[in-house]
Amino acid sequence: MKRLTLSGLLAIALLAGCSTSKETVVPDIPPADLYAEAQTALQEGSWQTAIEKLEALDSRYPFGAYSEQVQLDLIYAYYKNDDLALSEATINRFNRLHPTHDRADWVLYMRGLSAMAQDRSFMHDLFNIDRSDRDPEPARKAFADFRRLLERYPDSVYANDAQARMVFLKSRLAEYELSTIDFYIRREAWIAAINRAQQLQQHYPNTEAAKRSLTYMLKAYEELGLEEPAQRTRELIELNPV
Numbered sequence: 005m006k007r008l009t010l011s012g013l014l015a016i017a018l019l020a021g022c023s024t025s026k027e028t029v030v031p032d033i034p035p036a037d038l039y040a041e042a043q044t045a046l047q048e049g050s051w052q053t054a055i056e057k058l059e060a061l062d063s064r065y066p067f068g069a070y071s072e073q074v075q076l077d078l079i080y081a082y083y084k085n086d087d088l089a090l091s092e093a094t095i096n097r098f099n100r101l102h103p104t105h106d107r108a109d110w111v112l113y114m115r116g117l118s119a120m121a122q123d124r125s126f127m128h129d130l131f132n133i134d135r136s137d138r139d140p141e142p143a144r145k146a147f148a149d150f151r152r153l154l155e156r157y158p159d160s161v162y163a164n165d166a167q168a169r170m171v172f173l174k175s176r177l178a179e180y181e182l183s184t185i186d187f188y189i190r191r192e193a194w195i196a197a198i199n200r201a202q203q204l205q206q207h208y209p210n211t212e213a214a215k216r217s218l219t220y221m222l223k224a225y226e227e228l229g230l231e232e233p234a235q236r237t238r239e240l241i242e243l244n245p246v
Contacts, residue, residue, distance in 0.1 A: 030060035039070050046077060051085035072102065079114050083121070091118045109157040113166060116149035120169065123176070140180040147173040178204060178213035185220045194224040215244045 030038070038061055045054035058078045061070060075098045082091035095115045098105070105111070122142035150166040150173070157163065181204040188197035201217040201224075208214055218241045225234035 030056055032064075035061060035065050035068055035070060039074070042074075042077065046081060049084075051081050054081045055085060055087070072098075072105070075101075076107065076111070079111065083114060083118055086121070088118050088122050109153060109160040109162060112149055112153045112156070113160070113162040116146045116153065116166065116169070119143075119146035119149060120173065138180075140177050143173050143176050143180075147177065174208055175211050175213065178208035178211040181208065182213040182217055182220075185217055189220050189223060192227070194227050197221070197224045212246065215246045218244065219246075 038057055042054050042057035042061065045051075045057060055078065058074050058081060061068070061074045062078065065071065075094060079091055079094045079098065082088070082094060092115060095111055095118070098111060099108075102108075119142045123140065123146065147170055150170045153160060153166045154163055154170075160166075181200060185197050185200045185204070188194075188200060197220055201221045204217050205214045218237055222234055222237045222241065225231075225237060
């Protein structure tokens, strides 16, 4: 069998997107029946079907008995269907309408998950490409949401998972800073490299990237002829082997 080329994979992805773009007409049935069908679709993992029925409920009965739960279900269904921008938009809308909802911790957790998912790339995952130098803004947003969850709802059932994800995100953000330092070093911007390394060590201590940044600092100090800070950096490298 011939291996698919990158252009072939992109074509398949585009065709798949086109095949699901046709609008489905949801029957005009009682809201209780429509909601029950949406729940069945959710339980079966039929995310697109669930979304179509939930969106119909949301537009036809915006103030109905199911309105709050429909929005919560839409947040989850959008996330599972990889409609991350829609998930985030629904979360923001829900927070405006229900700022003190009893599931506010879950909503905040889902916003963190949605932002974290936006940090990955389908093609990078497919080809196992390391892109630690890509824009980390979604990772920053996710980190901030998980930290806010821990601050506001320390006893939430989602707190432990949020904390574990923060460890991963901290490493991700530190790696981005390290790639920036490497960029400065390769362009012989020694002062900029030193300043960025110091920021990395301050904001993301206890990461592998923070340890590796010491080597870049040493290189910059040596190039600038600054022997005293260079010697201190050598001592730190001995104390913090990679």
